[in-house]
Amino acid sequence: MQTSSFQCPLRGGGCEATTLKKVFKILTLFGFLSASYFGVLLLYNGIRVSSPLAPLQHWGSTGNDKLETPAVVQQVQPNMTTPAPSVPRKEGTKPTEGTTPTEGTTPPDRTQPCPDDPPALVGPLSVDFSQKLTLDEVRQKVSSSLREGGRYQPPDCVSKHKVAVVIPFRNRHEHLNYWLYYLHPILMRQQLDYGVYVINQDGDGVFNRAKLMNVGYVEALKDYDYNCFVFSDIDLVPMNDRNLYRCFDNPRHLAVAMDKFNFQLPYNNFFGGVSSLSKEQYLKINGFPNTYWGWGGEDDDIFGRIGLRGMSISRPDLQTGKYKMIKHVRDLHNEQNPANPGKLSQIGGTMDKDGFNTLNYTVKEIVKDILYTYITVDVQAPPS
């Protein structure tokens, strides 16, 4: 028998159990069919987008690359205040030729040198650290054109800037995610032939930023014939992609206008944050001091070395050189060292006795991620 609380939906109220059942069956069948249809559609799209090969094959061919722009592009695009009319879209997200192109695609022409002025640059960028990013999210968003170890080469020209970006590091994974998320697309638009080296100080001893940078220099050169080194703090993201992460006729100070210093140089000789030195410039000053344990002084020492070797400092203007710093509390085991400032007057005597030629350390582990090369190193730090 029918249960009576049921209300007949049909006009006229002629609801018979059998009619209802039929209607219900048809509806169920229809629902099921459409669900499966959508399921298949979704699956198909999902596979196509996430397949690493798809964009590669696609970009290998010339011309019509408008249809299948991978998800990466849209994700990176909103960070630019200057909406970049199709140019960065094309340049900024091209994958490298690094992975062997699959059959049937014409390899990109890599015989031409890249132009001095990278065409895809957009200028001011909006940088925002309010939303947390996981490493996986960053991988999904920016890694499609990278090679293992955080390596990249422009797909369509030969870059003369073979840049190792060296980041002294300990316990700042959250910052690293932001850094990778913002910097990779910028460095790609700058058409650099680059690799990212995160030099992680092992243990809880006193931190030594300059020594880790020396380690990065040596270890990066074991990978590739880099001719330029950019040394960057993990928490500094440029707000303008025209701030070029390359080397110049003189050592370059890039972080000239940090938000924490009200977008000004804190003092004239400031060389902290982000800097670049060619291989020759680096060797000319015997690299960096290894003896600045704890916070402070090492950047001033490097500035002193540069002057004593007759070089000057190159800098971008204050607009181009804007940086946003990720806010943080002072790290453990990186206290300000009162011994450091006193060493600055001695640089003339110490430069040749403390630096590249006296560097010693032990590599504990090298991990190659798609986004970076992560080198954990024992720098023989004094206990803190």
Ligand SMILES: [Mn+2]
């Ligand atoms: Mn900082």
